Amino acid sequence: MPELAMRDALRQAMDEEMSRDDSVFVLGEEVGEYNGAYKVTRGLLDKYGQPRVMDTPIAELGFTGLAVGAALVGLRPVVEWMTYNFSLLALDQVVNNAAKMRHMSGGQLKCPIVFRGPNGPAEFLSSQHSQALQSLYAHIPGLKVVAPSNPYDAKGLLKSSIRDDNPVMFLESEMTYGLTGEVPDEEYLVPIGEASVVRKGSDVTLISYSKPMLMLNKAAEELAEQGIEAEVIDLRTIRPLDEATIYESVKKTNRAVVVDESWPFASVGSHVCWLISRNCFDYLDAPVEYVCCEDVPMPYNHNMELAVQPSVEKIVQAAKGVSYAD
Amino acid sequence: MGKLDGYKKDQLLAMLRDMLIIRRFEEKAAQAYGLKKIGGFCHLYNGQEGVVVGAVAALDMKKDYLLTAYRDHGHAIATGMDPKVIMAELFGKEAGCSRGKGGSMHMFDVEKHMLGGNGIVGGQIPVATGVAFMQMYKKTGGVTLCFFGDGAIHQGAFHESANLASIWNLPVIYIVENNHFGMGTAVKRVSAVEDFDVKAKGYNMTGTTVNGMDVIEVHKAIKKVADTARKDGRPALLDIKTYRYKGHSMSDPAKYRTKEELEEFKQQDPILMLKKDLLDAEMITEKKFEELDKEAKAIAKQAEEFAEESPEPPLESRFEDIYA
Numbered sequence: 001m002p003e004l005a006m007r008d009a010l011r012q013a014m015d016e017e018m019s020r021d022d023s024v025f026v027l028g029e030e031v032g033e034y035n036g037a038y039k040v041t042r043g044l045l046d047k048y049g050q051p052r053v054m055d056t057p058i059a060e061l062g063f064t065g066l067a068v069g070a071a072l073v074g075l076r077p078v079v080e081w082m083t084y085n086f087s088l089l090a091l092d093q094v095v096n097n098a099a100k101m102r103h104m105s106g107g108q109l110k111c112p113i114v115f116r117g118p119n120g121p122a123e124f125l126s127s128q129h130s131q132a133l134q135s136l137y138a139h140i141p142g143l144k145v146v147a148p149s150n151p152y153d154a155k156g157l158l159k160s161s162i163r164d165d166n167p168v169m170f171l172e173s174e175m176t177y178g179l180t181g182e183v184p185d186e187e188y189l190v191p192i193g194e195a196s197v198v199r200k201g202s203d204v205t206l207i208s209y210s211k212p213m214l215m216l217n218k219a220a221e222e223l224a225e226q227g228i229e230a231e232v233i234d235l236r237t238i239r240p241l242d243e244a245t246i247y248e249s250v251k252k253t254n255r256a257v258v259v260d261e262s263w264p265f266a267s268v269g270s271h272v273c274w275l276i277s278r279n280c281f282d283y284l285d286a287p288v289e290y291v292c293c294e295d296v297p298m299p300y301n302h303n304m305e306l307a308v309q310p311s312v313e314k315i316v317q318a319a320k321g322v323s324y325a326d
Numbered sequence: 327m328g329k330l331d332g333y334k335k336d337q338l339l340a341m342l343r344d345m346l347i348i349r350r351f352e353e354k355a356a357q358a359y360g361l362k363k364i365g366g367f368c369h370l371y372n373g374q375e376g377v378v379v380g381a382v383a384a385l386d387m388k389k390d391y392l393l394t395a396y397r398d399h400g401h402a403i404a405t406g407m408d409p410k411v412i413m414a415e416l417f418g419k420e421a422g423c424s425r426g427k428g429g430s431m432h433m434f435d436v437e438k439h440m441l442g443g444n445g446i447v448g449g450q451i452p453v454a455t456g457v458a459f460m461q462m463y464k465k466t467g468g469v470t471l472c473f474f475g476d477g478a479i480h481q482g483a484f485h486e487s488a489n490l491a492s493i494w495n496l497p498v499i500y501i502v503e504n505n506h507f508g509m510g511t512a513v514k515r516v517s518a519v520e521d522f523d524v525k526a527k528g529y530n531m532t533g534t535t536v537n538g539m540d541v542i543e544v545h546k547a548i549k550k551v552a553d554t555a556r557k558d559g560r561p562a563l564l565d566i567k568t569y570r571y572k573g574h575s576m577s578d579p580a581k582y583r584t585k586e587e588l589e590e591f592k593q594q595d596p597i598l599m600l601k602k603d604l605l606d607a608e609m610i611t612e613k614k615f616e617e618l619d620k621e622a623k624a625i626a627k628q629a630e631e632f633a634e635e636s637p638e639p640p641l642e643s644r645f646e647d648i649y650a
Contacts, residue, residue: 025463051463057493062452062486069456072441073391075463092483096446097453104442105434106424107647142648165650 001182007040009151009183010116010172013158014041014078016187018048021076024162027054027063028080028117037082038118038177064090064115068098068167071113076162081117084133084171098167099142114161116170119147120211120261121309123175127297130305132261134210135268137169138238144192145238147171149213151181153236156190164192173211195242197249201229204319205249207272208259209235212310216259219315228323238268243275250276254285255322259310260292267292286322291315328607329542335609339618341383341541342604345375345597346622348400351409352572354626355399355416359576363634364416367445368430371400373571376596377503378404380544381471384552389468391439391461393454395475396431397503397570398443405440407433413629419636426639427647447508448474448481451500455487458498462559469497469555471548477508479522488529488561495559499551502565503538509574510582526563538568539594542603 004012018024030037032045032055045053056063060081067077081087087094094115101109120132138145144166148154154172161168198213199220206216213234220230231249235242250256256276260269273288291310299305320326330338352370359368371378374397382392382404394401402412407423415422416430424432432443441457444450454472461468478484479502491498502522506513514520526533532554536547544566551562569591573580580588604610 051459051494054494057486057489059482059486059489061483062455062490065449065452065483066456066459066487066490069393069441069453070459070463071456072453073457073460075460092446092449093452096449097444101442102650103647104424104428104432105436105647106422106427108424108434108436109441110650112650144649 001184003180004151004183005177006151006154006172006179007038007177009155010040010158011042011044012183013155013162014044015047017159017162018044018052023074024076024078025052025054026078026080027056027067029056029058029082031055031080036080038174040177041080060086060089061093065093065097067113068093068101068111071111072101072109076112078114078116078162081115083129083174084117084119085129085131087115087117087133094137094143094167095140099140103142110165111167112165114158114168114170116158117172118174119171120173121293121298121305123305124300124302125298126300130298132293134171134238135262135266138268142167143239144168145171146192146236147210147238148236149176149210149234151179151183153190155183156188157192157236160189160192168192171210176211190236193237193240193242195233195235195237195245197231197245198234199230199232201231201253203229203253204255204257204323205231205233205253206257206259206315206319207233207235207246209238210261212259212261215310215312215315218312219319222312222316223319226325228319228325230319241272243279246272246276247279250280251283254283257289257291257315257318257322259315261310262292263295264290264292265295286324289318289322291318330603330607330609337383338600338604338609341379341545342597342600343618343622344379344404345541345600346619347409347625348375348379348403349597350622350626351403351413351629352399354630355413356572356576358416358630364430366429367396368416368576369397369574370570370572371397373591373595374503374505374538374568375400376541376544377501377538377566377568378473380541381501381548384545384548385469385471387439389466391441391457391468391470392473393441393450393457393470394443394473395447395450395478396443396445397475398431398433401473402433402435402440402443405435405438407435407438407440409625409629410632413633414636417633417636419633420639420643421632421636425643425647448478448483450474451478451481451483451487455491455496455498458491458496459494462494462496467556469499469552471499471501473501473503475508476502476504476506476513476522479525480517488531488563491561492529492531496561497555497559498561499548499555500561500563502563504565504567505570507574507582510578512582522565523563531561531563533563533565536564536566538566539591539596539599541596541600
């Protein structure tokens with residue numbers, strides 16, 4: 001199988017869907033002539049022209065709301081936010097319109113739209129440009145939230161997201177746009193709402209999604225060297241959450257560590273911890289452990305910003321803790 | 327040229343009839359609100375009828391669209407939605423257009439191209455611009471009417487949208503329903519300018535001031551900009567001056583304005599003005615007017631009876647209409 005970088009897998013997904021369906025179009029800042037701030041949309045303007053690829057002014061609220069309106073009347077917009085940090089400028093359109101139009105119209109309308117861009121901590125960017133906002137969006141009924149960790153899932157999930165009739169928050173990661181992985185030539189979809197067990201194990205379940213999956217895989221290897229066999233779950237989709245896959249694993253391993261780049265308070269990870277505690281209570285041999293970003297804005301200083309985030313070491317420590325292996 | 331030249335009698339009577347239905351519907355809604363049959367926010371349209379009726383009469387709702395804010399009962403009626411279904415929604419009933427989930431601020435009829443009803447000031451403006459984007463994208467030849475109040479024009483949502491519509495040639499018509507008050511705050515207290523037509527200049531589109539108490543003037547103004555939008559894809563901004571007779575919502579006694587000001591506008595009531603024009607042109611008699619009004623009252627009463635008798639939505643339906 002050919003190896004592709006994450007950004008190229010994402011572009012392939014958009015390219016294939018744009019050639020399959022004329023109603024799919026891409027808009028955002030620098031997506032056209034500049035080929036994308038992170039080069040995810042490279043070549044799409046040349047291939048499809050306007051109005052299939054639209055460079056927008058720096059007006060997130062305006063172009064996001066415009067895309068919502070276009071979605072309500074039959075188009076399938078893919079909105080690129082240069083980063084999810086800027087999505088906060090468009091929050092009203094996402095939360096009050098995209099997520100609620102179907103509800104407020106008693107099921108008359110649907111809003112097939114994808115909001116994509118990098119989310120989560122990057123490097124040396126300080127607190128406005130390096131934050132994980134998935135918990136904010138996962139809180140909202142009416143939205144789907146997808147967060148792949150590798151090129152294969154990214155392509156398959158983005159294609160599914162574009163074909164979905166609901167608003168999908170599609171979370172990428174600046175630090176993994178160059179990450180390579182196998183992507184088949186033939187067409188495939190990865191369904192929204194299905195987690196994947198990426199490593200089998202019997203002693204402890206490690207659960208995360210998006211970029212921290214790289215740490216989970218390393219942590220599992222280190223734990224194996226120390227005689228602890230970790231089962232590793234990549235949620236891939238945050239909402240709707242594949243609870244069954246989580247419970248099946250935890251009921252087998254009796255221990256769980258949830259890892260999330262979110263802040264701890266009212267986060268995706270804390271919700272997953274609560275679900276496991278409630279639904280696997282009789283099976284747990286230790287309290288569910290949670291490794292997340294510390295409850296502070298992201299500092300610029302590199303040593304400090306690394307100290308704030310989850311790490312392989314923190315995950316290994318947590319897994320040993322729930323295994324009483326310290 | 328006479329004011330009514332070029333207009334057919336049927337067309338004018340239809341506008342009069344629609345305004346009367348809206349007026350009588352809103353009166354009935356106010357009564358029902360007083361009886362606690364309707365709850366929450368309820369923004370009445372009394373006095374502003376000329377704006378939406380004149381505007382919709384200038385459109386082809388087969389291919390055109392309309393979006394507005396929360397003062398939307400009149401827009402729902404003007405686009406041809408059944409008053410019964412609108413009242414049922416106000417009563418929170420299953421037979422309401424939004425199955426009792428939207429209420430006063432969220433009237434929708436996808437088939438009639440009425441896309442709401444939005445509760446966030448200015449929230450519908452980018453959305454309407456996106457509907458016009460589809461019309462440009464698919465070359466439908468349609469236009470989109472985007473109504474909002476004088477309070478909403480200060481939102482970034484308007485300014486970002488107007489710029490997008492202009493650079494991308496989108497056939498959207500921005501209509502400020504300028505009733506002189508954003509809730510309880512007079513326009514002049516919160517706006518650098520009192521006439522909003524000048525704001526069009528900054529976005530390279532035409533700006534026009536219109537007397538919204540005169541349905542014919544509204545109709546002519548919308549027809550003109552809609553024709554241009556259809557032909558050239560150019561957006562436009564209209565500052566349509568109007569007045570609401572009631573408070574901002576049912577809980578507002580409107581103490582921020584004088585009785586004299588209210589009376590002054592009631593002298594230019596859009597229904598009475600059109601009636602006078604029709605009487606002058608001998609297109610209507612007092613008797614015919616009384617008949618139309620009686621009919622409007624009956625429609626409002628039937629709507630209320632229908633809403634009253636409609637069943638509550640099943641509680642299980644709260645889990646429906648969230649995901650497609």
